[in-house]
Amino acid sequence: MTPEDSVKALPYFEEAIALDPAYGRAYAAAAMVHARLYHWRWHYHLGMTRFEARAKASKYLRSAQRHNTALAHQAAGLLAEADWPHPEALAEVKEAIALEPGDSWSYALMALILTSAGRPAEAIPHIRTAIRLDPHYPAFFMYVLGLTEFRMENYEAAVEAVERSIRLNPEDESSLLVLAAASGHLGRRSEAEAAVARFNALSVRRGGTVVSIATCPPLTSPPLGVKTHEDREPLREGLRLAGVPESLMNGEFTSRNRLTAEEVRSLFFGHRLRGRIFDGEVHEAAISAEGEGTLSGGWASIRGGRMTGVEMRFPGDEVCFVWLDTARLCGLVLRNPGGLNAKENEFVWYHGDIAFTFSQVQ
Template sequence: MERKLAAVMMADVSGYGLLSQADEEGARVRFRADLSDIFEQRIAEHCGRLIKTMGDGLLVEFPSVVEAVRCAVEVQRAKSKNRDRDKHQLEFRIGINLGDVIVEGDDIHGDGVIIAERLQSLAEPGGIVISGTAYDHVEKHLDVAFISLGEKRLKHVYKPIRTYRIVLDGVGSRRKVKKSRGRRLFAIAGCLLLLAAASIGMWWWRPWDRPVETLLTPQQDLPLPDKPSIAVLPFANVSDDPKQEYFADGMTDGLVTELAQISELFVIARNSTFSYKGKAVSPRQVSKDLGVRYILEGSVQRAGDQLRINAKLIDSLNGGHVWAGKFDGTLSDVFALQDKVTSGIADALAVRLTSASETRKLGYQTPVSAAFDAFLRGWEHHRRSTPEDLVKAIPFFERAIELDPGYGRAYAAAAMVYARIYLWHWNSQLPISRSEAKAKAVEYLESARKSKTALGHQAASLLSEADWQHPAAVAELKEAIALEPGDSWSYALMAFVLTSSGRPEEAIPHIRTAMRLDPKPPSFFMYVLGLTEFSMENFQAAATAARTSTELNPEDDSSLLLLAAAYGHLGLKRDAAAAIARFNKLSVEHGGIAATISTCPSLDFALPDDRERLHRGLRFAGVPENPTGIDSGKELEPAEIRSLLFGQRLRGRVLGSGEAHEMIISPGGRATLSGGWTSLGIGNPSDVEVRIDGNEVCFSQKETALCGVVLRNPGGLAASENEFVWYYGDRALTFSPLDFP
């Protein structure tokens, strides 16, 4: 990875979304004309390099910040002269920053670019805003005035940034501005008093605790992408049987998946479009919410094996129908019918269906209609992404595989379920150990690889990530993105893996892409964004993302832990305590224990520095170092532990869930386990090695070893004085050498 200091200019058309809706082709023509006639000429004159254009904006790098500002000033002055002749010309806002950037091929990204982008959004139409680092280098070299805008808190930027607006009206105004600076000191002092009073009011009002809908709703219209953009609304189930809802949803999912494989299309993810399910909403409103031009809507009617699909493609700019079709067939024709809808859309929007996209369909389709039906029933559970629903999805995917042993996507879906169980330790929901979940995932993945699917590569990436094999996980996700460029999950998982491996700056563009494809993102996307911001020490942004994640999914204990740590770094102890209290409640309900530094999960941070940052935030939040009792002399000596365990029959329960467990340990340290051990990540084997290391007891089975400290009834957690508590990570169980009544 190459880093360097660079002058970065970001330019953007003011109000481009509205201009494009009024006259899309005209807006594009004017943008291209400005790019070639005004920007490119002056960029070259000042030794700049045009990195890329992004819809209605452009990113430029300069070797000198003085040249960058001179270029921007010349551009805006040229645009100002043209304004008198052309009342309909585009107006640009420009931001300039001098900062550290990451070089990746011909592209640059990182904090230096992010700050330039945020400064651009502060500029007025036809204006320029620069950072304090840029101002320090250019103040004495340019014939323009600068007005300080003060320190600004910019989105996704941890520290406040000094900002300055450039005054383009006349030479020599700089001196005038400087003279006025002294007279403004009295006003500033008064403002500070007002701000102090306002901050007290703000603390009471707490605008940062606004509802999740506000956090996820764009503050301005999303710009239309450079290529045809489409949102597929949930197809209505018009069958006589309301239980066919899953089938209509599955048909919608299938169309989204097929369209997302076409690189010339921009396709909104199903999570966002399904937010409109059952609601009366106009195409124009959907277009405004999601930032797309075309809306596909339709219906599915199923009677036994007979199918009818109605579909129509609407141009949201004028409300007209671009294309419509009615298709009849049988359940065995379902993929052919989907293909006809996809082909009709591609023809209407003049995009190409390549031979590669035709080949990919082999992994997504099955000739066995009953297998497809079983897959859809499983997918209905899988898309909800809760541990309970994933467990319910497994029998349907396995049934689909049984009906069609060549069904690639069914294998991939089954592999994904077990990979998620393995990665996030959800095996307590199944009567299997964590290692058995991994073995299942690997088994299904071997068959899934015979048919290339994005879902299969995503599952493989999770298996690699679970074992901290980050390069392998990244490689799998690159394959997934190549196969299905419109799948938002591939980008979110890429951000997840990059952040986990200590590369959060590289993760930011990926999570942004994921959230542009899915403007109403799921909880996991917000969790990943929170991890990324936290890793970059943008604690306010991390808290906002983590809080949103918990509001989308109140059962997400990982987001609560991240939220508490972010609040801790921000010094918001009361809020941190509330987050920890919610985490502890969930943890106990799931069979775990209250949060401590020594037992809390590391979330998904692989690097020591990131884990230490998490622990530091939790310490600020008031989380204790160890479970109650560990620091108060209640540890047992090895001889005591041996007498309690070896040669004994023991019974107990998992704290929180109450699951019963049993173990019989021979005098030589071999054990047979049964009962609630599965929730601790180990199965019910007949031969487990038990060893004692200090006051720790380890149960080893194949590649799995569970090691925990044994305490004498700490903090009243045990039911009686005869019970002892064994801590394994964030889990705990009690045991006693005496049978319970």
């Protein structure tokens, strides 16, 4: 249950399919990997967009469903849950339990879906059943238990569960965020800040940025089981109490890491820049030595994915891409401490609440 291990697992399932094209569980496992990549927004680890991850999950699932297994229903349930049709997701996991009532993962996924649907009290018996069926439970089970307790505002119990999850899987970003928010609510500022620091280190190492209330994808996606403003507020408030800033566009982080206009000119002019945002879409900029160039991907979204003849300007503290004196994309350029050229996230250009990570690639 880490993005790195999910990517490593996939070739083995593909090899299993090649060895035995009638082996249904191999298709189901490949579908589950892609469903996880889609659900937890890990798709960029395979260099694909989130849409592509979902399409691949659906493709493998169609083959898997010709061979009725609990794993196929689990993958279908997780894929449905990622898009929020809770009734469909619940129906798939119920089918998985009916087929193989001894499979602990079905009960854990049922608990996740119920919690996500705003029914955490109903989820508790299911996650307890999953833990009873598998005494050597994986970290994910403790994460689901912690998330469920958090949704019921049982913050002490949430901390206990996600701390166990983190001991089993120190690479679990979602558990670290729940730990930070729950510790914040309990007034344990030092523990909350330590959890945030560990999350930030993992996020940057994996190609992202440090967390803020405005730019943190898990706050508005299914992994933390929140979808409405009312659902999100306990998490947001807990993270605020943990010291997470509302935005990275002002405050200490910005003052410490903002590039000057001259540093931006040196970084951009005469070079090609590339990166990805959390949905996996690549953005590129090819800038001439005179400050003119071409934008593509997310950096050119206002013109359908490509803009030529773009001019760079530096009004005040911002860096702007200007096209035909009509379209302007402006934002701050900051260093991303800990970012790597291999992950193309050494710098961040903030436009609104979107963090465009990038590196100089030429």
